[in-house]
Amino acid sequence: MTYEQLQQSADRIAANLLRLGIKPGEVVSLQLPNWWQFVVLHIALLRIGAVTNPVMPIFRDREMEFMLSLAETRVLIVPRSFRDFDHAAMADRLKTKVPSLEHIVVIGSGDSRDFEAVLNVPSRLTDSIVPCSADTVVQLLYTSGTTGEPKGVTHTGNTLLNSVRYFEERVRLTAKDVVLMASPMAHQTGFLVGLVLPLYLGGRVVLQDIWNPTKAADIVEAEQVTMTMASTPFLADLTAEAERRPAALRSLRTFVSAGAPIPRILVRRATETLCAHVISGWGMTENGLVTTTKLDDPPEKVFETDGCPSQGMEVRIVDHKGKPAPDDEEGRLQARGPGTFVGYLKRPHLYAVDEDGWFETGDLARKDKDGYIRITGRSEDIIIRGGENVPVIEIEQLMYHHPAIQEVAIVGLPDERLGERACACVVLREGTSLTLVDLSRFMAENAVAKNYWPERLEVLDSLPKTPSGKVQKFKLREIVGAGT
Structure with a gap:
């Protein structure tokens, strides 16, 4: 899909969302794999000032009812089925349980509620649409749920953009780069790097909807992919694939791995086997990618740390009294900067940001004399x-x-x-x-x-x-x- 086709499709879908009565600030939930419709829908929602709520395809009735109800979702867009699960049937059940849910749109249903029949029909976007502010909430994303009830994290255009700007400077990406995105775009890694980053760079992205390392290697070889970002299991799988067929992954220049502490031995093995720069990083749904290593960092930084702050972001380690801890001493990790989210949906009391803008991450870490951190655990762990x-x-x-x-x-x-x-x-x-x-x-x-x-x-x-x-x-x- 070209950028011209992308814009035309987004305008058409935006006009049809208006026809359904979607107003600025209202939430539209997408329970979709990494398909082209995901990208177009987000741009369409930006056009009319509505909020994109990506939801992981693995979630079922219990989680979905909670998330849609909290968001007061008006429109839910799902595949007819994905990975042998009937999402359309679940959406019907949810409509009887979530009072705000008015419209179900199904990709591939072939009936009156099919995506093509409801949202992709010819329609002209009115010139009277007022663009939303860069500080308007445009994304609602629920936390991954490692500790219990998920929280609805809200981001603006500005906070999201800050999390991809550093790729130009630190990872040295340009419009000539080709990004592979196999991490779900309903997760912040996939959303930022698979959707926002290519638009920011004006570059090319290739989406993979079901992770399979052999297929991923095929894509890298066929599309000459130069960069990807995913968590530790993806890196381990692709490293094993490179051991079997190194030529297929020769174009891959950079692998950014974040989301969970990366075993040092894996980073070493991946660096040697992939012959690519492995960039370690740390971030959260709440603040995007906060720290990364650099392309020219010495091995001890790449293998032994989770990086230093990216553009505009700051981190610090504090002791149990909230006072800055000495170098190399473990303490609570705090972060602040323009990538920080603007609050939890309907849970203001959980927004742990102090008067100076420091966000309590819940992680434990150490920071060395050069400003590089190493995650040592979660406070609840x-x-x-x-x-x-x-x-x-x-x-x-x-x-x-x-x-x-x-x-x-x-x-x-x-x-x-x-x-x-x-x-x-x-x-x-x-x-x-x-x-x-x-x-x-x-x-x-x-x-x-x-x-x-x-x-x-x-x-x-x-x-x-x-x-x-x-x-x-x-x-x-x-x-x-x-x-x-």
């Missing part, structure tokens, strides 16, 4: 054993070096005597085995303080994750707690 904090992220990083371990996450379990004990939940590599005795021996061989050793081991087929690849530790605690 701290394990305090006998009054001493267990460095969860560091132990997880070490365990990735064990030849039997493919994935690992450590959670705390209540203990009557010590308060908490650490439980290691692992997914093993094919054809391997692991016992707690084996793991304890590994800890001893690596000179880990015994207080930090996991005292329980759970071998699982997979770890529960959000669509963006973050491990849902609250679900892990439920799983291992049920087996206590």
Whole structure:
């Protein structure tokens, strides 16, 4: 699709949304995969000052009812089916439960509510439309839900644009670059890099709706993709694919990996195998991509940190009293800058930004003398054993070096005597085995303080994750707690 076709389609759909009665500030929810309609719909909603609410395709009735009701969604746009699930039928059920929901539009239904029949029919956008301000809320995106009830994060045009401006300067992208986006655009990574960034650069993007590393390599080779961004599992998969067929991925120059702490060993292996720049980063739905490493950073920064602040953003580490912590001391991570969201929908009391604009991220981190941070955990994921904090992220990083371990996450379990004990939940590599005795021996061989050793081991087929690849530790605690 050319930019001219994109504009024509967006104007046509905007006119039809007006015909449905959508007004500025009202929410339209899109439960769509990475399809062209997603991109056009967002631009159309910008045209009329309405709010785009992307919703992950994996969500079902319970989550959808909560999200649509909180947003007071007037229009819901879904595929007829995706990955063997009947989204159209679920939308019908939701219409009986969500009072505000007036219109269901279905891509591929072939009936009167089909996308082509409702929104893509010829219609002229009136010249009287008043463009929305750059400080008007244009996006409502729910948090991934790693800790419970999702919160509705609101962003403006200005806050979203700030999160992609740095790609020009730090990642050195131009309109000549080709972006592959396989991370869902209903997640902030996919939305910013798969939708906003190409428009900002005037460049080309190739969308992949179902992740498959072999198909991704085919796309990179055929389209000469130069850059992509996704979370750790995508990087691991593409690295494994590059080991099998390196020529297919030769054009890939940059892989930005963020969303979850990246195992150091994976960054090293990916850098060597992909022959591309692996840029580590940290960010949130609330503030986009806040820190990244740089293309010319020395290996120790790329492999051992989550980067330094991107354009316009600031970070600091504070102690339990809220005072700035010394270099290399763990504390609460705060961030501020023009990429910071403007509030949680209908939950103003959760908007943890102080009078100086510092946002309480909920992450724990250290910052070195050069201003580079390293995420060490989540504040709610701290394990305090006998009054001493267990460095969860560091132990997880070490365990990735064990030849039997493919994935690992450590959670705390209540203990009557010590308060908490650490439980290691692992997914093993094919054809391997692991016992707690084996793991304890590994800890001893690596000179880990015994207080930090996991005292329980759970071998699982997979770890529960959000669509963006973050491990849902609250679900892990439920799983291992049920087996206590």
